[in-house]
Amino acid sequence: MTLLCFSHLRWAFVFQRPQHLMSIFAAERPVLYWEEPIDSQDGSTSLALMQVAPNITVATPLLPAGMRAEVATDTLKNLLDAYLAGQNEPLIRWYYTPMMLKFSRHLAADCTIYDCMDELANFRFAPPELVALEQELFAAADLVFTGGYSLYEAKRTSHPAVYPFPSSVDIAHFAQARQIMVEPADQATLPGPRFGFYGVIDERMDLDLLASLADARPEWTFVLIGPVVKIDPAHLPRRNNIAYLGAKAYEALPAYASGWDVALMPFAINESTRFISPTKTPEYLAAGLPVVSTPIIDVARHYGSLDAVEIAGNVDLFLSACERSLIKSRPPGLTWRTEADAALAGQSWHNVAEQMSELISEATASRQTDEALSRPHYDYLVVGAGFAGSVMAERLAADAGKRVLVIDRRPHIAGNAYDEADAAGILIHRYGPHIFHTNSQPVVDYLSRFTAWRPYEHRVLADIEGVHVPMPINRTTLNTLYGLDLDSDAEAAAFLEARAEPVEPIVTSADVVVSKVGTELYETFFRGYTRKQWGMDPSELDKSVTARVPTRTNTDDRYFTDSFQAMPAAGYTRMFKAMLDHANITVELGVDFTDIQKRVSFDRLVFTGPIDEYFDHVYGRLPYRSLAFRHETIDSEWYQPVAVVNYPDEKVPHTRITEYKHLTGQTSPKTSISYEIPKAEGDPYYPIPRPENQQLFKRYETLALGTPDVLFVGRLATYRYYNMDQVVAQALSVYRRHVANADNGARLESDPQAIAAE
Ligand code: FAD
Numbered sequence: 056m057t058l059l060c061f062s063h064l065r066w067a068f069v070f071q072r073p074q075h076l077m078s079i080f081a082a083e084r085p086v087l088y089w090e091e092p093i094d095s096q097d098g099s100t101s102l103a104l105m106q107v108a109p110n111i112t113v114a115t116p117l118l119p120a121g122m123r124a125e126v127a128t129d130t131l132k133n134l135l136d137a138y139l140a141g142q143n144e145p146l147i148r149w150y151y152t153p154m155m156l157k158f159s160r161h162l163a164a165d166c167t168i169y170d171c172m173d174e175l176a177n178f179r180f181a182p183p184e185l186v187a188l189e190q191e192l193f194a195a196a197d198l199v200f201t202g203g204y205s206l207y208e209a210k211r212t213s214h215p216a217v218y219p220f221p222s223s224v225d226i227a228h229f230a231q232a233r234q235i236m237v238e239p240a241d242q243a244t245l246p247g248p249r250f251g252f253y254g255v256i257d258e259r260m261d262l263d264l265l266a267s268l269a270d271a272r273p274e275w276t277f278v279l280i281g282p283v284v285k286i287d288p289a290h291l292p293r294r295n296n297i298a299y300l301g302a303k304a305y306e307a308l309p310a311y312a313s314g315w316d317v318a319l320m321p322f323a324i325n326e327s328t329r330f331i332s333p334t335k336t337p338e339y340l341a342a343g344l345p346v347v348s349t350p351i352i353d354v355a356r357h358y359g360s361l362d363a364v365e366i367a368g369n370v371d372l373f374l375s376a377c378e379r380s381l382i383k384s385r386p387p388g389l390t391w392r393t394e395a396d397a398a399l400a401g402q403s404w405h406n407v408a409e410q411m412s413e414l415i416s417e418a419t420a421s422r423q424t425d426e427a428l429s430r431p432h433y434d435y436l437v438v439g440a441g442f443a444g445s446v447m448a449e450r451l452a453a454d455a456g457k458r459v460l461v462i463d464r465r466p467h468i469a470g471n472a473y474d475e476a477d478a479a480g481i482l483i484h485r486y487g488p489h490i491f492h493t494n495s496q497p498v499v500d501y502l503s504r505f506t507a508w509r510p511y512e513h514r515v516l517a518d519i520e521g522v523h524v525p526m527p528i529n530r531t532t533l534n535t536l537y538g539l540d541l542d543s544d545a546e547a548a549a550f551l552e553a554r555a556e557p558v559e560p561i562v563t564s565a566d567v568v569v570s571k572v573g574t575e576l577y578e579t580f581f582r583g584y585t586r587k588q589w590g591m592d593p594s595e596l597d598k599s600v601t602a603r604v605p606t607r608t609n610t611d612d613r614y615f616t617d618s619f620q621a622m623p624a625a626g627y628t629r630m631f632k633a634m635l636d637h638a639n640i641t642v643e644l645g646v647d648f649t650d651i652q653k654r655v656s657f658d659r660l661v662f663t664g665p666i667d668e669y670f671d672h673v674y675g676r677l678p679y680r681s682l683a684f685r686h687e688t689i690d691s692e693w694y695q696p697v698a699v700v701n702y703p704d705e706k707v708p709h710t711r712i713t714e715y716k717h718l719t720g721q722t723s724p725k726t727s728i729s730y731e732i733p734k735a736e737g738d739p740y741y742p743i744p745r746p747e748n749q750q751l752f753k754r755y756e757t758l759a760l761g762t763p764d765v766l767f768v769g770r771l772a773t774y775r776y777y778n779m780d781q782v783v784a785q786a787l788s789v790y791r792r793h794v795a796n797a798d799n800g801a802r803l804e805s806d807p808q809a810i811a812a813e
């Protein structure tokens with residue numbers, strides 16, 4: 056079966072993915088590598104054929120200069136047909152560019168493959184018809200392979216059989232660079248240390264960065280190897296310490312790399328680099344070099360966690376990363392190589408080709424099975440059926456008229472707000488007490504479409520050595536605790552003022568409280584509780600955590616003072632059921648995101664799970680605090696005087712006990728309660744507000760910004776310690792912005808207004 060490979064990259068250009076794969080496939084079958092036409096010297100039309108390796112023929116059409124596009128297409132079709140005329144063998148069509156479909160779409164093939172290496176439409180000088188031709192190629196192809204993982208995410212909804220095959224590496228070839236090799240003459244004279252790059256030098260290169268690096272470190276040499284294309288060589292920064300050595304043969308690359316100290320990937324971060332998955336990353340690592348790269352998503356994703364690889368987003372960071380890498384490149388600093396080698400282990404172009412061949416055999420045997428054709432398609436997949444996911448789904452379905460699939464890995468809707476009747480028939484909250492309160496009228500109006508409300512004002516008592524006192528601290532708390540008789544706000548304020556220990560500036564959760572009420576009350580009410588709840592001292596937590604709890608001088612004993620405080624009359628789950636009850640919404644429960652992708656196709660994604668999980672924890676795990684819940688039913692009508700009693704004492708393992716009938720107004724001769732016992736491992740309930748966690752989140756957020764087809768919404772996806780109303784407000788506003796940007800014809804009903812709560 057002949058393999059016809061249509062490629063926009065010339066065989067003799069740089070030895071890249073097409074050359075690697077075709078060289079391997081050629082062991083099994085003849086390969087015809089079809090290049091773009093070039094102008095013939097004498098105005099004639101012909102097809103130049105050249106055998107470049109056993110079983111590989113490169114076909115280069117020669118056309119008269121200035122031929123009109125339509126005539127050229129017909130001529131190419133004739134040349135192709137003439138070449139194939141004598142052959143009766145079945146064909147495999149393999150496309151690197153959809154452009155070549157124009158003259159080859161008529162060919163009958165046993166299997167058609169689109170090996171998508173890049174978002175070509177984002178490249179400089181990309182022809183406008185490219186997008187339409189790519190759609191046609193998706194329709195024609197049996198298999199789509201992508202050259203990287205980001206590209207896979209971008210393309211996976213376009214075709215039922217898309218597989219990511221990030222570029223691989225010939226480890227043995229590049230490992231030669233670890234030995235001292237005879238240095239090529241044009242590099243031998245360049246002073247060290249040397250920072251090297253090889254690859255195509257085009258608009259994807261950040262030339263300003265290169266110039267700034269060279270200016271900042273005149274004592275370093277920057278070696279650039281590769282052809283300059285699409286940009287004017289006159290625009291390349293010229294410096295004494297930048298050497299452009301031109302294109303080199305693949306065979307010669309290890310010898311150059313062996314003379315470098317650090318390998319660079321100074322790519323510009325723009326549309327043309329959004330989906331690249333540079334082959335040189337694993338090659339540099341195989342050559343034993345530390346790597347410094349700008350934040351290319353696939354580099355960060357696959358290699359960013361390695362000690363060998365530094366990702367740097369601006370000149371200063373790049374310089375300091377280069378400095379660190381220089382130290383790493385010298386013994387005894389080479390320990391990082393073990394980890395890098397382990398990451399590369401098993402990678403080879405042969406493995407990639409073998410997996411591709413298997414898929415081709417399967418696809419050839421049962422081309423476009425019924426199952427593939429009948430995969431259901433949705434406009435949106437919403438991951439997570441909590442507040443974030445359900446609001447997004449409801450809006451997209453009911454307001455924008457989109458077809459939406461909502462999934463949740465849990466067996467129920469409503470996320471952490473899920474409530475259910477327990478064995479005694481009492482409505483409990485499986486994931487701890489959820490009390491609705493907000494100052495945002497638009498949020499109330501929106502949710503009121505799906506539920507009636509039961510007015511409820513939350514009251515909490517703290518158990519201080521068996522004595523129940525109001526929490527937040529108020530005048531009653533002070534009077535009870537200290538046997539006082541403070542009977543005005545002023546007296547209570549004066550009492551607290553005398554104890555307060557002002558802290559300047561207020562940074563931590565300890566500062567907030569100590570500066571208002573002093574150490575003793577802080578220790579009684581906050582220190583133990585917080586240490587249990589968060590697994591760390593309040594002095595290590597951002598001030599926003601304990602700032603949630605006010606201190607009062609009056610006798611108001613409500614936990615919240617929001618203008619709206621109520622519980623959904625029939626419970627949260629019923630409210631969510633009403634939200635999701637729409638003809639355009641399908642809900643599948645007990646389904647994980649990773650599983651659903653093979654079963655359905657979708658245009659866009661709303662992700663409300665943990666953002667670090669979405670990006671495969673490439674930068675490491677974002678910390679979350681978890682809880683264990685112990686639910687009990689007691690054979691008496693009431694257990695405690697209010698819905699929640701807090702236990703700040705560090706010796707008691709639980710933080711609070713909730714008695715649900717107070718929240719719901721339900722009557723029963725029995726009562727159900729739950730204990731909350733904080734823990735480190737388990738479901739991610741609380742993002743932990745600390746500056747370094749926020750910084751880590753920012754790195755994930757940068758990846759999210761580079762993934763515009765995915766909307767990240769909710770407490771876990773935006774790593775914010777949000778209450779329910781804030782998540783609703785966030786979802787409504789993400790939706791509004793999305794519809795405004797997408798200009799997708801959605802009808803916006805009376806705008807839910809600026810959302811105060813967000
Ligand atoms: P979630 O409710 O966590 O929903 C996300 C959903 O996504 C989950 O159901 C999860 O299973 C699913 N998911 C994640 N990853 C995947 C995947 N890969 N595939 C499939 N599904 C996935 N707020 C208040 O306003 N008042 C309160 O009194 C209150 N009390 C709280 C008490 C506790 C103990 C906790 C933990 C939170 C409390 N909150 C309260 C906060 C409230 O729970 C959140 O603001 C709200 O639930 C966040 O909604 P969400 O949709 O962002 O996330």
Ligand code: UDP
Nearest residue numbers: 526580581582584585588600601603604701
């Ligand atoms: N807190 C405390 N003692 C209490 C109540 C709260 O130390 O009795 C602290 C604790 O750090 C807690 C934070 O204040 O995590 C915020 O409390 P809130 O009730 O708002 O937390 P929620 O459980 O609702 O997220």
